[in-house]
Structures are given as structure tokens and as C-alpha cells.
Amino acid sequence: MPQKNGRSKVVTFIGMLKLLKGLLLLALAVSALMFVNKNLAEELKHWIERFNVDPGRHVVQTMLAKVSGINAKKVELVSLVTFLYSALFLTEGIGLLLAKHWAEWLTIVVTASFLVPEIYELAKGFNGFKFILLLLNLAIVVYLLWRQKNRTRELGNNH
Numbered sequence: 001m002p003q004k005n006g007r008s009k010v011v012t013f014i015g016m017l018k019l020l021k022g023l024l025l026l027a028l029a030v031s032a033l034m035f036v037n038k039n040l041a042e043e044l045k046h047w048i049e050r051f052n053v054d055p056g057r058h059v060v061q062t063m064l065a066k067v068s069g070i071n072a073k074k075v076e077l078v079s080l081v082t083f084l085y086s087a088l089f090l091t092e093g094i095g096l097l098l099a100k101h102w103a104e105w106l107t108i109v110v111t112a113s114f115l116v117p118e119i120y121e122l123a124k125g126f127n128g129f130k131f132i133l134l135l136l137n138l139a140i141v142v143y144l145l146w147r148q149k150n151r152t153r154e155l156g157n158n159h
Helices: 009-033 040-050 058-068 072-097 101-124 128-158
Strands: none
Touching (some): 009 072, 009 101, 009 128, 072 101
């Protein structure tokens, strides 16, 4: 589905998804830094009370237990890793939107690298969202590989 400028609508859509993912991760990384010197369990309790959530619910107790052991160093590490992933996804998205050939290869490698962990997570416990995410990422890899194969074939025919 080429557009007037030679870009595929599908590649543009993938680029927009990657850009959105990168921006969301950037917001998450910045937000995480706001909690570096705070007691996460106390912050969570505050929000639980503010939204009138029953603090006795199992899911609330589980979340409180998980965040109670998180210290400032862990928050900094999570923020750093999230910034790095954000940069990667933003690079993919911008490159795809600018119709850069290297961005398609980067997206193939990065997206394919997530397939095995996604399959593992799905095997641990089936979840419809995880399944759709896996199918979407698989479709992205297959589509971009198909484009690369066709591009190589076209280059071969032109010489």
C-alpha cells in the first residue's frame, strides 16, 4: 500500500505505534523519577484512599506488598531502563515515519527480540491482551521482512 511519497500506510501505522509507545515510556520514566525519594507504599496508600478503593482487596494488598520493598536505587534503575526503551522506540518510530530503510531493519530486530519473552509470558498464563500483542508484533516482523524481500528482489531486477 504505497503512498504518494513511497511510504507504505502500514509502515506509517507501525511508526505511529512505535512513536506512541516511546512517548508513553518516556512519560513513565519521567514519572518514575518523581518517586525516587518517596516511600512508594505510602504514595500508593494515598492514591488508594483518594480513589476510594477498598484497601482490603487482595489486588491492593498484593500491590502494596510489591512496592514496599522498592528503594530509590531500584526506582532509578527502572527509570533508566525505561528511558532507554523509550529512546529505542522513538528512534524506530521516527525512522519509520521518515521512511528510512535502516528503521525497518531496526524494527525487525527489536520487535523479533520481544517475541520469545512474549511467548514465554503467554505460556505462563494465557491472557487475551498478551496474545493480541504477540500476534501484532509477529505481524509487524512478517510484514517488514516481506517488504525487505520485495525490496531486494526489485533491486536485483533493476541491475
